[in-house]
Amino acid sequence: MKYSYLCRNFLLLSVLLIAAGLMFAHAVLPGDLQNPETRFTETPPPLAPVRPVAEFEPATQVLIRYPLGIPASLVAQFANTVPVICIVTSSQQSAATNAFTSAGVNMSNVSFMNYSTDSYWTRDYGPWFVFDGNDQLGVVDFVYNRPRPNDNMIPQYFATQLNLNYYGMNLQQTGGNYMSDGINTAAQTTLVYTENGNNQTNVNTKMHDYLGIENYLVVQDPNNTYIDHIDCWGKFLAPDKVLIRSVPTSHAQYAAIEAVANYFAHTNSAWGYPYRVYRVNTPSNQPYTNSVFINKKVFVPIMGGSYDAAALQVYREALPGYEVIGVTGASSTPWESTDALHCRAHEVPDKNMLHIAHTPWHGIVPQDTQLTINTTIKAHSGQPLYSDSLFVSYKVNSGVWQRSYLQLNTRQNYTTMLNGFAMGDTIRYFIHAADQSGRSYDHPVFAAMDPHVFVIQPDMQGPDLQHNPIASIGNQTEPISFVVNASDQSGVTQLLFRYKIDNSPVFSYPMDPLTENSFIFQFYPEFVVGDTNFYYGFVAHDGASPANMSVLPVGSDWYIIPVNPVSLEENTAPPAQEGIVSIYPNPLQVNASSLKVGYYSSSSEPILLKIFNIKGQLVYEQNSISRNIGLQELQWDGYDKRGNLSTSGVYLLQILQSSKSHKAKLLIAK
Numbered sequence: 058m059k060y061s062y063l064c065r066n067f068l069l070l071s072v073l074l075i076a077a078g079l080m081f082a083h084a085v086l087p088g089d090l091q092n093p094e095t096r097f098t099e100t101p102p103p104l105a106p107v108r109p110v111a112e113f114e115p116a117t118q119v120l121i122r123y124p125l126g127i128p129a130s131l132v133a134q135f136a137n138t139v140p141v142i143c144i145v146t147s148s149q150q151s152a153a154t155n156a157f158t159s160a161g162v163n164m165s166n167v168s169f170m171n172y173s174t175d176s177y178w179t180r181d182y183g184p185w186f187v188f189d190g191n192d193q194l195g196v197v198d199f200v201y202n203r204p205r206p207n208d209n210m211i212p213q214y215f216a217t218q219l220n221l222n223y224y225g226m227n228l229q230q231t232g233g234n235y236m237s238d239g240i241n242t243a244a245q246t247t248l249v250y251t252e253n254g255n256n257q258t259n260v261n262t263k264m265h266d267y268l269g270i271e272n273y274l275v276v277q278d279p280n281n282t283y284i285d286h287i288d289c290w291g292k293f294l295a296p297d298k299v300l301i302r303s304v305p306t307s308h309a310q311y312a313a314i315e316a317v318a319n320y321f322a323h324t325n326s327a328w329g330y331p332y333r334v335y336r337v338n339t340p341s342n343q344p345y346t347n348s349v350f351i352n353k354k355v356f357v358p359i360m361g362g363s364y365d366a367a368a369l370q371v372y373r374e375a376l377p378g379y380e381v382i383g384v385t386g387a388s389s390t391p392w393e394s395t396d397a398l399h400c401r402a403h404e405v406p407d408k409n410m411l412h413i414a415h416t417p418w419h420g421i422v423p424q425d426t427q428l429t430i431n432t433t434i435k436a437h438s439g440q441p442l443y444s445d446s447l448f449v450s451y452k453v454n455s456g457v458w459q460r461s462y463l464q465l466n467t468r469q470n471y472t473t474m475l476n477g478f479a480m481g482d483t484i485r486y487f488i489h490a491a492d493q494s495g496r497s498y499d500h501p502v503f504a505a506m507d508p509h510v511f512v513i514q515p516d517m518q519g520p521d522l523q524h525n526p527i528a529s530i531g532n533q534t535e536p537i538s539f540v541v542n543a544s545d546q547s548g549v550t551q552l553l554f555r556y557k558i559d560n561s562p563v564f565s566y567p568m569d570p571l572t573e574n575s576f577i578f579q580f581y582p583e584f585v586v587g588d589t590n591f592y593y594g595f596v597a598h599d600g601a602s603p604a605n606m607s608v609l610p611v612g613s614d615w616y617i618i619p620v621n622p623v624s625l626e627e628n629t630a631p632p633a634q635e636g637i638v639s640i641y642p643n644p645l646q647v648n649a650s651s652l653k654v655g656y657y658s659s660s661s662e663p664i665l666l667k668i669f670n671i672k673g674q675l676v677y678e679q680n681s682i683s684r685n686i687g688l689q690e691l692q693w694d695g696y697d698k699r700g701n702l703s704t705s706g707v708y709l710l711q712i713l714q715s716s717k718s719h720k721a722k723l724l725i726a727k
Contacts, residue, residue: 097200097209099227104190107269110406111239113295113350113502118142118405120215123153126177126401128387129160131356135402136166138351142405144179144211147171172214175205177390180232180288182208183403184215187224187268192435194408195222197267199230202252221408226267228260229253233286233400238296240327240414242272248285249275272327276320279313284395290314292346292399294335294375295501297326300346303336330419335375337368347397348372351404353502358397359383377506409438411492413500417509418484424514424546428475430461430488435469438494446497449473450505451486458505463488480547481515481602519607520545520552520597526610530591531621535636536579536720539593541609544574547600553673554578556593558620565596566709567673569718581637581721584620591618637712637721638688644724647695647702652723654691656712665713666691668723671706695725 119135121127123145135141141162145153150169157167176182182205184196198212216223229252237243243264253260264270278285292300301318304311321332337345341360345368348357355372359365365383372381386392390401415432422428430449436442447463463471478484485508491497501507523542530537543549552568568576584591592615598604610616639655658664666679676697691712695703708723 097198097227098225100223100225102226102263102266103187103195103197103222103224105266105269106190107267108188108241109237109239109243109268109270110186110188110194111237111293111296112404113293114239114412115407115410115496115498116351116404117407119349119351120144120179120183120403120405121401122174122177122179123149123156124177125156125387126390127398128384129156129162131384131398131402132157132167133160133162134356134382134384135351136163138354139166141167142170143167144170144172144174146173170215170218172211173207174211175208176203178208178233178396178400179211179403180400182211183232184212185232185235185268186406188412188437189222192437193222194406194437195224198223198225199228202229202231219405224267226263228263231286232403233284233288236287236291236293237268237270238293238327240296241269242274242296242327243268243270244274244276244287244291244293244299246278246285246287247275248278274321274324276317277313279310279317281310281313282395286395286400288347288399289344289395290346291317291321292348294372295503297328297330297333297501298335298375299332300335300337300371300375302339302346304338304342305340308340328417328419333375335371337371338364339368340364342394343368344392344394344397345371347392347399349399349402349404353378354380354382356382356384356398356402358392358399359385360392361385377503407437407496409494409496411436411438411490411494411496411498413488413490413498415488415500417501418486418511419509420511421514422511424478424480428478429472430463430475430486431466431470431472432463432488432500433469434463434471434490436492436494436496438492438496440493443491443493446489446491447471449475449486449488450508451475451484453478453482453484463490478513480513482513483510484513485510516545516547516599516601516605518545519605520549520599522595522597522607522609524595524609526616527618529621530582530584530618532582532584536581539568539578539580540571540575541568541577541595541597542575543597545597545599545605547605549576549597550600550604551598552576553596554580554593555596556580556591557615558584558588558591562671562707564671564707564709564722565673566669566720568595577718579718579720583722588620591620592616593618637710637719640710640721640723644726645695646726652693652695654693654710654712656689656691656719658686658689658714660715661686662715664689664691666693667711667713668693669709669711671708676703676708 116139118140120142123143132141143153182201187195187197189195196212196216201209213223234245234248249260250257261273264273280290290302294300299321304314318334322334323331326332339345343360343364344358348355357369357372369381369383384398412435413432448460450458450460452458461473461475463473466472487504487508488500520543539554543552553565554568555563555565557563568578571577594615595609597607636657638657641653642650645652664681667675668677670676697703703725705725708725710721710723712719
């Protein structure tokens with residue numbers, strides 16, 4: 058992988074390249090190395106199904122090599138997080154111990170693996186990890202794409218030392234050009250194809266069989282450098298998150314880098330929706346994406362420049378709850394744009410990890426969907442799970458977090474149901490599990506700080522309205538009943554009756570509920586000679602937020618009904634049943650006289666008088682005590698319920714008695 062440090066001495070570089078060229082013909086081809094000890098032999102793949110392990114999953118160790126390519130102070134930080142495995146020859150182990158001790162490394166957390174190596178790039182030649190069909194952690198080896206026979210043997214030696222299953226995959230590969238989501242996805246540059254004879258079918262098949270890769274994202278390297286490694290410009294941060302470098306528009310690779318960022322932004326993650334792409338600014342090709350996860354810590358290479366702080370902040374925003382640590386390279390082995398921290402250190406996953414597999418609900422979910430949370434929980438330690446620590450934690454909108462406990466369905470498969478949500482509700486949730494080994498885990502790992510999110514399909518339609526239009530209208534002593542059937546999933550919160558006569562102003566009044574799904578407005582005709590057309594319609598609002606509106610008639614402003622005036626006597630005899638007999642004076646001159654309303658009652662139930670303005674707003678209401686049967690008189694002084702004198706205009710007077718409603722028009726003039 059990394060040759061840039063050799064450029065400081067051209068003569069030395071020439072010698073090494075000549076030697077490498079002689080070695081290359083034998084070293085990189087499996088089964089054809091000069092030294093039988095370092096011969097690569099392909100093995101059968103792991104038992105299916107195979108799951109690749111992601112860098113951000115729980116780790117128990119970190120693998121480095123001495124002489125170091127990282128600062129000794131970073132070894133101290135690693136050792137304070139997890140045990141450190143250091144590959145070193147037996148002759149150099151004493152020097153390594155002295156260097157680590159001088160740097161304050163906790164030596165009780167350091168173990169040495171004695172083996173010869175050719176370089177410190179443990180990421181590139183180190184083991185890849187999978188869980189096989191028996192849920193056992195194993196090492197996948199490959200033909201390292203550099204002529205370094207000692208490095209090429211490390212995965213096999215590592216598997217032997219840690220007593221892990223070993224699988225040899227006959228592909229030329231390098232760890233700096235591989236990242237996985239821990240489910241079934243891997244991303245690499247096209248380097249993997251070109252170094253394997255451009256036999257894409259063979260590469261894809263082996264990546265599937267040995268690593269469980271079903272969603273293989275192979276892209277052209279946007280950096281256009283000799284190295285073609287994905288860790289120089291991108292990194293999976295979670296199964297649905299990817300970090301991509303950004304550069305100024307003047308940068309030669311601007312278009313290519315933006316294209317690959319756009320590719321991920323429009324490519325579905327294993328969770329079924331496009332990757333959430335985070336961008337880190339690298340105007341001078343800073344290697345900020347070349348970072349290392351060790352559990353909930355992420356170590357990021359920094360350059361001591363003005364862009365470091367912003368780069369670290371991007372990680373913090375993408376990884377809530379993580380400790381983000383900036384690391385300056387050693388003066389003897391500084392970070393470079395094609396070679397930084399990720400290349401020189403390799404996390405080792407916890408073979409006894411607690412793992413949760415779940416495809417989350419996301420996006421817009423129809424209201425009638427059965428919201429079942431299915432999950433597979435594997436305690437690789439073999440220890441039982443705590444039943445009271447197996448739950449889905451969720452909250453609705455901005456409410457409090459609630460729990461729904463998981464029930465065992467079949468072996469390792471658990472389920473629960475969430476319900477009781479309304480249209481438009483936003484649901485946030487995460488899954489929690491704990492086992493008796495002391496391990497606990499959340500899915501997603503950020504838990505409440507960045508949970509899964511979905512929305513119940515909002516109500517996007519107004520109420521469904523149905524009405525049988527009248528054919529004609531004229532003056533009559535009895536009110537005309539306008540009835541509308543209205544239904545809506547979010548409920549009907551308001552239904553207005555609107556009308557006008559010829560070119561008069563538009564009057565709008567609330568309708569009264571008649572049944573569960575119907576509303577009524579009783580209109581008292583008061584036409585005069587010359588009135589020709591009566592215009593009317595309806596407006597309904599539902600309980601959605603924001604509310605949806607429907608109108609009738611659909612596609613037209615009004616039902617247009619011809620007026621047939623009927624002459625009525627001024628003094629109309631009281632009706633045989635309850636109703637408004639008279640309104641006097643009408644128009645009412647407020648502050649000069651009081652309104653007297655004659656009302657004929659056929660029962661002794663209390664009477665409620667309401668007065669609405671032209672906007673349908675309640676201006677005044679008056680409750681009466683029980684009345685005698687017969688003609689009653691109600692009075693109003695023209696002041697609204699706030700004590701203000703009513704303004705001129707058209708008003709609707711409504712009398713309610715028991716379940717019956719009577720309305721009449723009132724004019725106020727000053």
